[in-house]
Amino acid sequence: MLVLLLVFAxxxxxxFGPLVRKKSRRGMIGFLTLFTxxxxxxILLRNKSEVPSLLQAVDNFFKALGxxx
Amino acid sequence: xxxxxxKKTAALGILISILAGxxxxxxxxxxDTIQIVTGVGLxxxxxDEYVDISIQIAKTSPSAPGTKDSNGNGDSKIILESSKQTIxxxxxxxNLNNSRSPIFHHNQVLLISADLAKEGIxxxxxxxxxxxxxxxxxLVVIVDGEAKEMLQADFEQEKVSGxxxxxxxxxxxxxxPEYSVRMIDLASRLRDESIxxxxxxxxxxxxxDKKNLxxxxxxxxxxxxxxxxxIDADEMRGYVWAMxxxxxxxxxxxxxxxxxAFQIISMDCKRNVKxxxxxxxxxxxxxxATLNIGELRGFENLTPSELISHLIEETEGEIEDTIKGTxxxxxxxGADIYGVGLDLKRHHPKQWDKLKDRWEDYFSEAELExxxxxxxxxxxxxxxxxxxxxxxxxx
Amino acid sequence: xxxxxxxxxxxxxxxxxxxxxxxxxxxxSFLTSVTLQDSWLIVIFGAIFFIPVIFxxxxxxxxxxxxxxxxxxxxxxxxxxGKVFGxxxxxxxxxxxxxxxxxxxxxTKLTIMHETxxxxxxxxxxxxxxxxxxxxxxxxxKYSTFFSVTVSCxxxxxxxxxxxxxxxxxxxxxxxxxxxxxVQGTHLITTIPFGxxxxxxxxxxxxxLNRKQATKYLFWGFGLGTVSILVxxxxxxxxxxxxxxxxxxPTLVTLRLINLGEALSRMEVLFSVxxxxxxxxxxxxxxxxxxxxxxxxxxxxxxxxxxxxxxxLIVCYALTLYPSPVEHAESAKNITPFVWTPIEFxxxxxxLILGKFKKRKQLKEA
Numbered sequence: 001m002l003v004l005l006l007v008f009a010x011x012x013x014x015x016f017g018p019l020v021r022k023k024s025r026r027g028m029i030g031f032l033t034l035f036t037x038x039x040x041x042x043i044l045l046r047n048k049s050e051v052p053s054l055l056q057a058v059d060n061f062f063k064a065l066g067x068x069x
Numbered sequence: 070x071x072x073x074x075x076k077k078t079a080a081l082g083i084l085i086s087i088l089a090g091x092x093x094x095x096x097x098x099x100x101d102t103i104q105i106v107t108g109v110g111l112x113x114x115x116x117d118e119y120v121d122i123s124i125q126i127a128k129t130s131p132s133a134p135g136t137k138d139s140n141g142n143g144d145s146k147i148i149l150e151s152s153k154q155t156i157x158x159x160x161x162x163x164n165l166n167n168s169r170s171p172i173f174h175h176n177q178v179l180l181i182s183a184d185l186a187k188e189g190i191x192x193x194x195x196x197x198x199x200x201x202x203x204x205x206x207x208l209v210v211i212v213d214g215e216a217k218e219m220l221q222a223d224f225e226q227e228k229v230s231g232x233x234x235x236x237x238x239x240x241x242x243x244x245x246p247e248y249s250v251r252m253i254d255l256a257s258r259l260r261d262e263s264i265x266x267x268x269x270x271x272x273x274x275x276x277x278d279k280k281n282l283x284x285x286x287x288x289x290x291x292x293x294x295x296x297x298x299x300i301d302a303d304e305m306r307g308y309v310w311a312m313x314x315x316x317x318x319x320x321x322x323x324x325x326x327x328x329x330a331f332q333i334i335s336m337d338c339k340r341n342v343k344x345x346x347x348x349x350x351x352x353x354x355x356x357x358a359t360l361n362i363g364e365l366r367g368f369e370n371l372t373p374s375e376l377i378s379h380l381i382e383e384t385e386g387e388i389e390d391t392i393k394g395t396x397x398x399x400x401x402x403g404a405d406i407y408g409v410g411l412d413l414k415r416h417h418p419k420q421w422d423k424l425k426d427r428w429e430d431y432f433s434e435a436e437l438e439x440x441x442x443x444x445x446x447x448x449x450x451x452x453x454x455x456x457x458x459x460x461x462x463x464x
Numbered sequence: 465x466x467x468x469x470x471x472x473x474x475x476x477x478x479x480x481x482x483x484x485x486x487x488x489x490x491x492x493s494f495l496t497s498v499t500l501q502d503s504w505l506i507v508i509f510g511a512i513f514f515i516p517v518i519f520x521x522x523x524x525x526x527x528x529x530x531x532x533x534x535x536x537x538x539x540x541x542x543x544x545x546g547k548v549f550g551x552x553x554x555x556x557x558x559x560x561x562x563x564x565x566x567x568x569x570x571x572t573k574l575t576i577m578h579e580t581x582x583x584x585x586x587x588x589x590x591x592x593x594x595x596x597x598x599x600x601x602x603x604x605x606k607y608s609t610f611f612s613v614t615v616s617c618x619x620x621x622x623x624x625x626x627x628x629x630x631x632x633x634x635x636x637x638x639x640x641x642x643x644x645x646x647v648q649g650t651h652l653i654t655t656i657p658f659g660x661x662x663x664x665x666x667x668x669x670x671x672x673l674n675r676k677q678a679t680k681y682l683f684w685g686f687g688l689g690t691v692s693i694l695v696x697x698x699x700x701x702x703x704x705x706x707x708x709x710x711x712x713x714p715t716l717v718t719l720r721l722i723n724l725g726e727a728l729s730r731m732e733v734l735f736s737v738x739x740x741x742x743x744x745x746x747x748x749x750x751x752x753x754x755x756x757x758x759x760x761x762x763x764x765x766x767x768x769x770x771x772x773x774x775x776x777l778i779v780c781y782a783l784t785l786y787p788s789p790v791e792h793a794e795s796a797k798n799i800t801p802f803v804w805t806p807i808e809f810x811x812x813x814x815x816l817i818l819g820k821f822k823k824r825k826q827l828k829e830a
Contacts, residue, residue, distance in 0.1 A: 011776060014079065015769040027766035030758055034773035041780035051784045055559055056791075059799045067802035069648045087588055206723060253721070257707050415636035
């Protein structure tokens with residue numbers, strides 16, 4: 001767990017820092033949209049909790065519509 | 070610390086960790102912690118539920134200097150045994166009581182005793198095929214006797230019998246590739262419902278102190294992997310000749326004029342399978358053989374041209390008889406080892422669909438049409454036998 | 465505005481396409497389990513059916529030579545719907561990347577590194593790929609020529625080494641499977657792997673192509689890649705026969721069977737080398753495209769600073785995709801073609817039609 005948080009902190013340091021420095025608001029928002037789900041997913045996975053799969057949800061949706069072999 | 074320096078250190082750190090990660094340290098196996106398996110044997114255990122597993126290990130280093138057993142030379146192999154319900158458990162037990170773990174990458178042969186084979190080999194093949202270390206070209210050999218004994222035997226040519234077996238069979242495969250049955254060939258035949266799997270059958274011969282390997286023939290299985298019979302060395306030729314692509318071998322004939330032995334240069338067989346009007350299966354084998362005269366005895370009253378045509382007649386008859394004999398035995402057994410059904414499936418899939426459920430019956434009642442053509446281009450270094458007439462020059 | 469100002473040559477473009485398609489030739493088990501010995505026919509059918517789709521992509525590329533897909537969607541569908549479609553495509557790119565990363569992890573673990581947790585393998589790959597992505601499209605596609613030529617040579621060598629085990633009867637019986645299988649097979653091959661060429665609609669602004677060149681590079685790339693798949697498939701069918709659908713990685717098995725004397729055997733390490741090379745390339749491209757799409761969406765050119773976060777997301781997402789390879793294969797066979805069809809085919813077609821319409825209107829007003 002500690003290693004995981006360390007890694008994410010490192011990513012933030014390497015990439016978010018320059019974005020702040022350049023005052024690129026859009027860049028920061030883009031970064032956070034990628035960073036936050038990644039962090040949440042990583043913590044959930046580390047805790048071995050059941051993360052529902054987005055792709056499987058889409059698959060089931062199509063299956064329900066009858067689109068499947 | 071300045072940003073640039075920090076970046077450089079971070080980059081270096083990342084590179085080093087990538088190097089470390091990519092070297093596969095999780096998977097490293099030091100050579101002194103492994104044992105190399107060269108042969109696996111499966112025998113029937115006393116307990117019906119269990120199977121006896123023997124593993125032959127080739128030693129990677131000779132025994133420590135100074136220690137020798139009574140023979141005066143260090144043993145180059147060891148046999149491990151275990152008896153369990155499944156192969157997985159058996160190997161796990163061997164792993165447990167050992168200082169080294171066996172690796173199966175270099176396994177040469179899988180020996181199965183005939184008794185065990187009669188009960189079915191499919192489940193064992195499954196275990197071996199699933200294992201990711203398994204090699205699909207492992208030769209599967211059926212032992213008329215105990216597989217364990219075969220693994221323990223000390224042959225003169227090779228110290229490790231697993232390697233000896235593999236090399237012997239590879240030599241045989243120079244005659245025709247049908248002789249060396251790999252696990253994948255066996256599995257492929259088992260998978261198909263019509264063709265009967267075969268495997269080389271061997272026996273250990275004990276002559277006083279010396280052990281000999283005898284290739285007895287081939288074991289025949291039914292579509293469920295149970296051994297139902299065997300063909301001996303002569304019938305084996307009938308099978309192999311009908312399969313074609315033979316590049317070595319002997320044919321011997323005896324007739325009223327004398328005896329002759331021939332070397333097979335090549336023998337090919339074209340097959341044609343169809344259904345006749347009565348719904349019966351009609352199999353035609355077209356055999357084209359090229360022979361060289363190896364040995365002649367007798368034939369005193371023949372001229373060379375008469376000789377050749379006579380020999381051709383005799384050999385064609387001999388080949389025909391051999392092939393017919395084996396085919397008949399297989400029909401009696403209900404075992405289509407030739408792949409007649411497979412031919413039918415490939416060329417006439419719709420007709421095959423009607424027959425496939427009762428293929429054994431259809432095969433037993435199949436009609437065989439055999440056409441053998443022999444050519445004898447050469448007569449060896451001498452033109453006539455020593456006893457032949459000093460007749461006119463051959464045409 | 466152009467997010468990535470890098471430029472690549474037409475040849476790099478073409479070889480990238482070849483590499484992309486070649487990587488699918490190693491992972492054909494989802495196709496062979498459906499159509500068995502007729503799979504080679506399916507490749508040919510699929511290629512024929514896909515040609516109109518390439519034309520669609522080409523037209524889009526020529527209609528909007530300086531805009532990548534996200535920008536095109538914005539322009540054709542307006543700001544709101546364009547963004548909605550954009551999000552769908554971002555999800556598509558991220559999913560593709562994660563699926564391939566998952567494949568790399570699983571199959572490398574299966575073939576050479578059994579004990580290493582596949583997470584480690586995935587992180588390693590993404591980490592190296594991120595270095596390429598940070599530096600833009602030029603670096604990402606730089607090695608395309610090297611990879612595809614090397615792989616092609618290795619594949620030719622493997623075919624030659626297997627000549628003695630090829631049995632042509634294994635291709636029979638031909639065309640004896642139920643019709644539905646052929647439909648399914650063709651659908652499968654057009655959506656995975658051919659349809660994934662869609663991602664090149666994000667890259668074409670980096671290549672300056674006129675009509676003739678676009679046609680040339682697209683079709684040559686597609687053609688050579690397809691030939692690669694065909695060769696590998698035929699080799700697998702001829703050597704394995706009825707065992708074809710038993711294995712998760714049929715090409716690995718055929719390479720294992722190479723046996724010319726004692727020296728030339730155990731070549732399966734070749735498979736792993738080829739697999740890692742090609743999959744890595746494909747992942748780099750898909751990774752780049754995903755990050756590009758995100759940064760285009762937010763209209764920022766700070767692409768290089770988004771790459772690591774995207775990488776983390778890709779790895780984490782990959783771990784959630786499917787609980788096991790079995791479900792993965794099941795889905796890929798039965799449902800994924802339907803999910804990908806609107807994304808790879810229907811929406812681009814619609815975009816092309818609307819796009820042409822709009823351009824004509826613009827010309828009229830001018």
